Amino acid sequence: MLESVTNGLEVSIMRVTNKMIMNNSASNINSAKEVVNTRNKQMTSQKRIDKPSDDPVIAVRSLRLATTLSQVSQYYSKNIPDANQWLDITETALINIKDVATDCKTICVGGSTDSYNSQSDRKTMLTQLESLQKALFAEGNADYANRTVFTGYRTNSNLTFTEDETKTKYRIDQTLSIEDLMEEHRYYSGNVVVPTTEAEVIAPKDNATLISDITETDYYRLRLNYKDIDSVNSINIKYEGNTSDTPDISFAFTETNGVYNDDTSGGALTSNGFSLRVYENETDWANADTTDKVKKVENNEIVFIRQTGDIIFGDTVASTLKTNKAELAVQYDKTGFKEGQLRPEYYYNCTKMIDSTGATLTSNNEYTKFDANGNVIHFDIEYTIAANQTIAINTEASDVFDSSLQRDLDEMMNAVQRVIAAYDKLDTIQGMKSETQYASDEDQEWLDKWQDAAQKEYDYYNNNMRKLFDSEIGNIQSYCDKITLALTDLGCKEQSLSLTKVRVGDQRETVQQLQTENDDVDLSQIIIDYTAAYTAYQASLTAAGKLGDSTLLNYI
Known part of the structure; x- marks a missing residue:
């Protein structure tokens, strides 16, 4: 440190050595290099920060936006499509059950009138009823990804005995x-x-x-x-x-x-x-x-x-x-x-x-x-399809159908079987009347009485079948109405899912935009910034190089 007096004022003059100049130059070069490195990372990653300490505010906001985006993407890409597919499987199964019930109703309409008068017609009707009964609740075991859709949360069990x-x-x-x-x-x-x-x-x-x-x-x-x-x-x-x-x-x-x-x-x-x-x-x-x-x-x-x-x-x-x-x-x-x-x-x-x-x-x-x-x-299965919004995606079998239709089909088949058996008895007795071994007047007289009894039995059972089938038309229609109501409920859920998917999709785009604005850099701007930083770095190197060329020997 040098001291001098000028016009009565004491002035301190700091002595600057070459080493100090070189140290300052090295420090400035490192600072410029750090800026170049930062701009290079931003340019290659296109992100504002490399680690939280670079900018804690941006880091915290980035974490929050990433969490929100992850949740919204889960709703949009997984939960909502999964719920939609579950509803589609349920809807298909209910439609198939309703179709079976509708076929039963068609048979009832025919059985309550004169459509099934011959023995062959009645046997055909019986075969149809047996087939429909087997198919009736086969759809009750419908599953989505090996999870049965009608059994509440006990999705690993079948609705019916297999x-x-x-x-x-x-x-x-x-x-x-x-x-x-x-x-x-x-x-x-x-x-x-x-x-x-x-x-x-x-x-x-x-x-x-x-x-x-x-x-x-x-x-x-x-x-x-x-x-x-x-x-x-x-x-x-x-x-x-x-x-x-x-x-x-x-x-x-x-x-x-x-x-x-x-x-x-x-x-x-x-x-x-x-x-x-x-x-x-x-x-x-x-x-x-x-x-x-x-x-x-x-x-x-x-x-x-x-x-x-x-x-x-x-x-x-x-x-x-x-x-x-x-x-x-x-x-x-x-x-x-x-x-x-x-x-x-x-x-x-x-x-x-x-x-x-x-x-x-x-x-x-x-x-x-x-x-x-x-x-x-x-036993509802609920899916979260948006923030603070859930939907019960399963339909329980007990809310739509039970064994009543199966029991109705049992009684319808029993009624048809009785008519078939009664007609066979009547036909057998009528055939006996034409046989020679029963040609006597006494035999014919008693066969007439047997025929009257068989005819009465046939008339009773045939009348019972028609009345039963007529009453079953209304019963089966009530079953179909119940299934239709369940299908309507499914339609409402599907509509709700569709609207929610649009809203969640818009929300996802908004969060993605906010995340981009928070995390990403403008590529054109960062190229300019990088070029400026690199130019400054090169200039600092050039200045330091020239400074190193000058010594006291240049002035001797």
Whole structure:
């Protein structure tokens, strides 16, 4: 440091050495090189920053925009298309089921008129009904990416039994509304047995064999969604307005080692002035009338048929239940399910007691479809399709269809089979009248009586088939209406998805634009900046080089 006095002022003059100049030059060169390096990185990556410390504000904003873009892209590219495909699979399956139901309705229209008069026509109709029944709920197992679409969140299980399971046993709780489900039904007693010999033809003459006379009785009934029941365990009936835990009418059987004994041959169960009798099949029911062998229900009586799953009411019982808008809760056991039948766990509170191998289950075997208040528990699969927006993309089978249509087809086929069998009897007897072995007047007289009985049976069953098919037109239409409503709901969901996809797509473009403006650099501008930085760097190198050429020797 040099000091001097000028005009009375003391001035300090710093001594600058060559080393100091060279150090400053090197520092400036490095600074220029850093700028060149930064501009080079920006030009090659086209990004504003290379690491967060370059500009924390841009870095934070970039992270937020990247997160938002990732979420929006997930909605747009994966969630919404996946939901759309799920809805498409569901829609196709429902349309196919509706087509089957529509075909059933077409057959009903023909069966309720004179369209199926010949025996061959009736056999063709029976074959068609059998095929439609098999195809009916095959679509119920429709799946998307190996996930069944009608089974709620239990997507790894089929809706129906895919093969006969003769050992599988369920204990099922089913609740039936008297007002909605009670219907009048025709029951027939008597069966014409065609004689095969002359002795059998004239046997009624000596009262050795009576010609059966068919009888029709009409009663109100409820029908379970399954037939071939092992046992009815309990029936509890509540009138409208009864909010207590005590039913107005209650029948309960005794359980021993997990098996209920519902045998009422020793006497009917009684409750509140009404009685309950249980029969294995309709033949046992008819045989209970030891005099006429007619299927009868006393006014205050309820009859349960295990084979058909029918709960049949006497006139007084039916009137009382309808007046009080009663609800009937029945628990029953069923062993053995056929291929195509719906699994109970998707429709009822039930317990799977024995699996398909015959093994008894003691845990993880209870299924709940209704809560304690009787409200349906839904098993929705929800997709997030936008920020704070979800959509339930699955349609549960219980909301669209149940076993009622299957049971209707069963009864329609039984009705057709009865007509076919009755016509064969009539045709056989008519053929016997032309045979020489029955040419006597006595044989012809008795064959006329046999023919009259067979004709009456045929007329009854043919009339029953037409009435049944006529009533099924309305029933099947109600099933189709329910499916149509589900299809409409699917259409609304698809429309909502479409609108959401447009909105999310616009949002994605906006976020992408914001991300570009935040993260990316203008290529033309960065080229200019890079060129300027590189020029400055080259100039600093040139200046430093010239500075190094000058020493004290140049001035000596």
